[in-house]
Amino acid sequence: MTATTTLPATEQTDALGIHQPRLPKWAPAGIALGAAAVGVGIGTVAGLSSRIQWGLIAALLFVLASYAISATVEGKRQAKDRFATSMVWVAFLLAVIPLASLIWETVSRGIKVLDAYFLTHSMSGVVTIQPGGGVYHAILGTLEQVGIATLISAPIGLLTAIYLVEYGKGKLAKAVTFFVDVMTGIPSIVAGLFILSLWIMMLGFSYSGLAGAMALSILMMPVVVRSTEEMLKLVPNELREASYALGVPKWKTIMKVVLPTSIGGITTGVMLAIARIAGESAPLLLLVFGNPVINGNPFDGAQAGLPLFIYEQWANGNEASYDRAWAAALVLIAFVMILNLVARGIARWKAPQHR
């Protein structure tokens, strides 16, 4: 074994001698460093402009080197294990880079124009090739559209889920379940097209926040039904039966026992559904028209929305607009994250009650 001389393998020859030579603990880190160095070296020597290649070369070197070294020192099985380990690490790093860059880009470029002024002003009277203006009208629009969508879809979704879990029997329940499944598959742009053709083109209503909210609620309903269904199913039957045994009518059982027990999970589901639709831009593009001015009335006239605002600013294609787009993206992400965190908080807060 010549490799053992170059790499100080900690040979644990105990009495029985069944232990194989192992690589020292720092070996993976060492190999990683070496691979990175060689990768950078090759990159600079060969004059590869793209950092992506440097990383890929280093990653490849790391995987191969750790396999080869381990194979010579530790034997095949261990080598395979090392190979898998290094692949997993590489996969992780490979994914971290774009995702971290996404967060970094959004935050670093968004923070530039994000301030109180940006949050409290609209784009009214701002020439798009110049800096200035704000996102207030879009925040307001998104809040209203998402709010209306929730008002439409949460009750329908909730009641449907109750029907499916508590009453559902026979053909109707089966049909509803099937169609809820089908509905989850509607691409958001198709939902938008549907409302556009029916509400705006055929029935002749004008662009409005309401039209956008209707498309969003089509997307939201099945999600609410699904998550509520799962939560209601988690409620133990013993609770229901105990309630019936006390002579409580079924509807009261549902209202006073089943729903309160699962309310945490249901709220979480609804919040997550809201977070999901808050970022939808395609239906808004078709239905709310966009508006540089604050329009607080979602039932009349064109409105703005955050995702749409980001798209518009991107489409304007100049630096001032890009800055606004990033800042708005940051606002949107923050909004979605807050919803997510609140949902998690509710889930955790309510969790011990039914587990």
Place this chain on the structure above:
Amino acid sequence: MKLQRKNRLRAVTLGAVAVSGALVLTACGSDDNAGGGGDKGNAGAASKIKCAGEGQLLAAGSTAQKNAIDQWSKDYSAACSGVTINYQANGSGAGIEAFNSGKVSFAGSDSAMKPEEVAASKKICKGGQGVNLPMLGGPIAITYNVEGVDDLVLDADTLAKIFDGKITKWNDAAIKKLNPEAKLPGSKIQAFHRSDESGTTDNLTKYLQAAAPKSWKYEPDKKWPNQSGQAADGSSGVASQVKQTAGSISYVELSYATGNEIPTAKIDTGAGEPVEASTDNASKAIAAAKVTGKGNDLAMELDYTTKAASAYPITLLTYEIACDKGNKAETLKATKSFLAYAASEQGQSSLVKLGYAPLPAEVATKVRSTVNSLS
């Protein structure tokens, strides 16, 4: 149970906080951007704007005139607080479509309506039809991004071949011949065109057909005719692609070239000197344009083959399209007032700094009287 009741109370409190938060939010936003960013509205003009109507004017169309409308609506809204203009720059084709389906008060388009589009507009304009009102002109700049080349000269034939994919390298003999001094690289030419239906495309292809009939076999249209090169959405999309892509070339309304700080090519028209894409040079070409529309329709025709000294041949005239009779009653006043401001002397002169060419005086007068007669 007690615990739950407490929780419910807490949930109600949470909800109340959320609602009141939203209410506070509603109160604290502002449409007033006069203090922050950008230059102040044209204060002198404000006093001369005749305000009328109220509410919001929806409009859509040409991306080439987006920057002009932005400026106009900024100045206009500064004077007339009751009216806001919401112009969606989504392409001339989209603008006409939105107008003809009755969704917007007026459309912006870089090419006059086609006969079938006029026919369709009769459904919306009760007792009338859509008319083309020229509002301003502008050079279509040939923008490019070639390292080390600041001064590019091209002619119609070369342009046609580039956009048709017949000339693929920057150091092609035809380009070299026009630019004997320039250090042209051997890289591939990245030609960008509009992916949406665009009046800019329409005007460019009209020019290519008129000035280079041998090399350009396609019919002029708002839709790009071939599959050569890359596509991008809107004037801004094209401009930003040119800016970030080495070896690229495209065509875009001048204000987008100046706004994005990308160089523009000079055109060899056969006049003594190659002509630069500038507001002045475009005005010379536009001055020679003739009104061809009938009645209230003021559609105009440009001479793309002009050889006059320093007249830039690739120009567009951008129109607002409204009904001559039967405009939407609720927005008629505001539409008229806004368009009247756009066609007024202040409206026209405020745009020179953005890279647009104002209308010739007599055409502007005609437009003003037509705007006045809209009903």
Place this chain on the structure above:
Amino acid sequence: MSTTTDTPVAPPPAPSESTSTGRVGDKVFSGLSRGAGILLLVIMAAIAVFLTVRAINAISENEGNFFTTFEWNANATPPSFGIAVLVFGTIVSSVIAMVIAVPVAVGIALFITHYAPRKLSGPIAYVIDLLAAVPSIVYGLWGALFLVPHLTGFYSWLNDYFGWTGFLEYQGGAPRSLMTVGILLAVMILPIITNVSREVFAQAPKMQEEAALALGATRWEVIRMAVIPFGRSGVISASMLGLGRALGETMAVATVLSPSAVLSAKILDPGGGTFAQNIASAFKEAGSFGRDALIASGLVLFVITLIVNGAARLIIARRKEYSGANA
């Protein structure tokens, strides 16, 4: 069981008033919830019928062949449009996304559940959870302004070494191609697939793993023998979920693709289109007929998504006996 629908045997001495309100309440409530179910059904049926009628109207007047025509000229007279390019583009970009995202996602999921130090795995899982909620338009923005400019070098490198394959040939220029779309979609669906896979892997029976370890198996052998077989169907259904998302993605695609009516196997070269992207960019200048044509294409996308979702649901259903996961 909850199926004891019969009201509990009414006790004779009970005040009749309360039982009657109970019955009425029951009727109202069950009526309400049934009504909601029916309403949902009606909405869905209305969408289906409406879209189908419009689509048929469009296809019947189509001059071209709906399935083989490349160009989308629905506004022309006579209209001629086809989905060949869109089918190709949608499938190719989604397949690229899956090929990249699934192995990486499985890798991260394993990393979180079995490899990462305890202290790290929690926060990482949390961040990836949150990334799954980032709106697609933000991915689009990032794709257009960051990813596209950074891919040029990588693509010419691919071209240098793999250009001979034909489909990895790259001519230079802004890489707004199906490959870029695929990469962006991969980044986008990565957190989604990771999340579900992680949950499944975490539920792998601990006893089996420990038994394998006790027999002297390496960590990889444990994963191969105890974790992956358990999680396989879960990973597949997670992938299907991601695929469904990738197929219907609109804005992220529209921001990074150079649309054209070209069907080319050279996936690094700009051009092509997807269903959702085509709808988003063509709807604004489409007249009422053009919109019908777009609806027809949307319906095809809908059917494709439906098949994918159905497959996922079948697999999940088969997995159900394994775990109580509600993923």
